[in-house]
Amino acid sequence: MATEGGDQAACRELVEWFLPAIGAVARRFGAGGRVQRGDLMQEGVAGLLFAAKRYDPRMETPFWGYASFWVRKAMQELVAEMTRPVALSDHAVKGLASVRAVRRRHLQAHGAEPTTAQLAAATGLNRAQLDSLLAVDRTARSLEEPLVADEGTTATFGDTVADPDAEREYEQVLDRMEIQTVRHLADALDKRERLILWRHYGLGRPPQTLSTIGSDLGLTAERIRQIEKDALQKLREAAAQPPTTTGRRVT
């Protein structure tokens, strides 16, 4: 297939051709929970391109018959990861309760969802804290929810959702196939450790020396080096730790 050689035009055409089929698979996973349709679509596109690289026409299997396995598998992985139980600290639980209470009061008073700025002002939380808590608390609207309440309609909310992300980001989706593991790794670090590693190694910004980072944080370069060393050790331990299967257990 032309996609095997990384032909971007061929990849684009393939993705566009199969987006409706990927959307149909995504709808089966879409019944509420923390998984957004855009994320499912991205994983589905990843599965499709993964399959395209491996597809062997000599198997005499229809391409979609082969690729749908990988599309479904990619989505299953995402769902398994995203729906795992989330352990919240006592502090986070209190924060979440506060956010929910403010949101409820605002809805009752104004008949509309509060903005992030209104939530922040009412709860005293900053934007990053709010985003983090809201991500945990987010429940997607069911994609199977009928678009209108009339009997006889088959259109659903999911049918109306555009998928611009899936179309835009597919060029890098193969890199995302196992990104779940990475999320665990970064979770092992505290904010300062992340900051130091990201700055030193230029992740998402130009790299900085230990001295520059140290003067920004009011610490010596040696102290920064020690913090980085500890952070790397934490990452190593997190990677060595076998994954817990709690989230995948069926009880």
Place this chain on the structure above:
Amino acid sequence: MSSDSAALRHHAFVYDADEEYAARSVAFLREGLEAGEGGVVAHNRQGLAIMREALGPDADRVTLVDVGSTYTRPARALAAYYGTFLGELQKAPSVRAVADFQMGPAPGEWDEWVGYEAITNLAYDHLPVWVVCTYNANALPDRVLDGMWSTHAEVLGEGGRWVGSDHFEDPRGLLRRLMPEPEQLDELRSCAVADDLEAFRERLARELVAEAVPEAKALDMLVAGTEVAANALRHGGGIEEVRVGRAHGRFVCEVIDGGGGFDDPLAGYLAPREGTGTGLWVARQLAWSVESFHTQRGFTVRIWL
């Protein structure tokens, strides 16, 4: 089917029908439960539903693990089972597990998963676990079913008795036979290195950024690369060369040293335990795959992100 072993037992049986799978698995698990052992069933959702019904009230005493998303690559599957067994062994002195063999449809991967079964014989052989792998004769290709006889010392025979497999192979020998020859990657470029891990990481990070590797994945490679580079410094007499670039759409990093290297195909697959290193285990957990081989340049460890 009694259990009196303190170390891993890794057996298998083939089934033709769901009823046969359920009957044999339930008998095996119930015997363990009556003896105070823990129980695990690993299967996809459909298989778990069958076992839940077949176990009846005993289903509550067994941990049912959905492995639908576990079998992406051998290192990850091994770690997932290892974690499950460690968890179970906190509740019981020994564990029985029934694990259905799963894999993708690509023929190119079949040998990889047969190799995975071979690795299982040693990956957690220090744990008191009796694993019975189940093979669906109607869903798996002959090549994989043949592999079962090479990778399990005992297989369930007539009358429910375990019989020794005449075709069982030494896991390391089998892995060497199945492992494909490393590909020559002329597209990789050499980059300047120093015998200093921090300088190595800084250089590697620049290459990752230049190749537009997403931040989170780049962090993976930095940690995996550090482990491999540290091994080169510690055991290989220093880093001779580092080569990086993209191949088949993946970021690749090779660390080459002048030492004798190692010739163990199981390196990095054995679950960490006292007396073993964890460097390659860490690298395998974070990378898509890790290869090791000798070339004229030296001993090479190649990390595919």
